[in-house]
Amino acid sequence: MSAEKPRRTRAEQRRETEARILAAARATFAELGYERTTIRNVASAAGVNAGLVMHYFGSKEELFSRAAKLPDEELPVGHPAEALLTSLRRRLDDEPVASLVVLRSVLTHAEASGEFRAAAATWLDRMGAAIPAADAELRAALISAIINGVVIDRYLLKLSSLADAPADDIIDLLRPCFESLAGETR
Amino acid sequence: MSAEKPRRTRAEQRRETEARILAAARATFAELGYERTTIRNVASAAGVNAGLVMHYFGSKEELFSRAAKLPDEELPVGHPAEALLTSLRRRLDDEPVASLVVLRSVLTHAEASGEFRAAAATWLDRMGAAIPAADAELRAALISAIINGVVIDRYLLKLSSLADAPADDIIDLLRPCFESLAGETR
DNA sequence: GCGTTCATTGAACAACCGTAGAACGAAGCC
């Protein structure tokens, strides 16, 4: 019944608490967006005081910036269409929080769109380079839009038809779209 | 130089002011989302006092509800794929504010998603009925997701590749997708 | 003309926000 005393060192304690705050921030930003997320909210979800969050991250802006950092996804190799489908599958299967925190907040928080735009730009560049067509850039942008739209409707708006469907069905139905846009069987 | 005096009747004045507030609300909600939009903000954009907005609409919630009312779009007739493309074109060409106010705020304001979900449901129903396939509902949902994704990336995130492209190019590139999903040439 | 209605304003309130800084207590160092 009594709590154990792990006797952590100060550095450990600090790192662990900071990670707990960051996780709480990610979850809260993803669920509520930037504006409705409050420092006190994140703090209590992480089981600490609001002042501590400020002490560690300096400002709400900074906290968001740290929470919204995406592990820059390396693109799958292979034919562009299949590579993109794999990318979509990853975002449908894996915990969607990582991309939702950015996606939702970028729609809420105007100042946050810069980082997202930058990440999207490099993504589109690499993607466009793999598509053998004159309007490769636009085609890549459309594929990106489709992926965003599916993720948004499924996880943010939770439209039932999409939220309930198995990921496999979605992938299969979208395969012709991706092949057409990626200029595979052109 | 001096302002003219239209000598409007009281009823006219009221209707006109209310319409001006509603227009300002729509524009502001579409641009800033629900949370960042303030009553004072809308009021000053409409050239009136904040108290008046309250007096007319009762609450911010109600104001949003009135501003987010979509004129329920009648679906174009014809082959499903072409009908849907026409629907997409309308949303790309026409002032995108009407759908943006809903789309952006529904992502910001959790309580507002109910109305959107309802509108989307009837849309999906009518759409699914026109698609000759067993998984018509999912197919319709995917098309809806694509439309949403394109509108979001073009007008909300303003990703350059999509924001700069002519609507015609987008439509042409997406036609095979819509045909595949609508089961046209199955 | 006169009392009534009503569109419109201005000031105020309670709640909540991000943020700052003082205070405490335990870990770290010598």
Place this chain on the structure above:
DNA sequence: GGCTTCGTTCTACGGTTGTTCAATGAACGC
């Protein structure tokens, strides 16, 4: 063991927000 460091909490401040309400003055009905 004693001084310092630092993780953590508490309290408070200034600003903004949604909302309320009394006051004003012009349109209205008679």
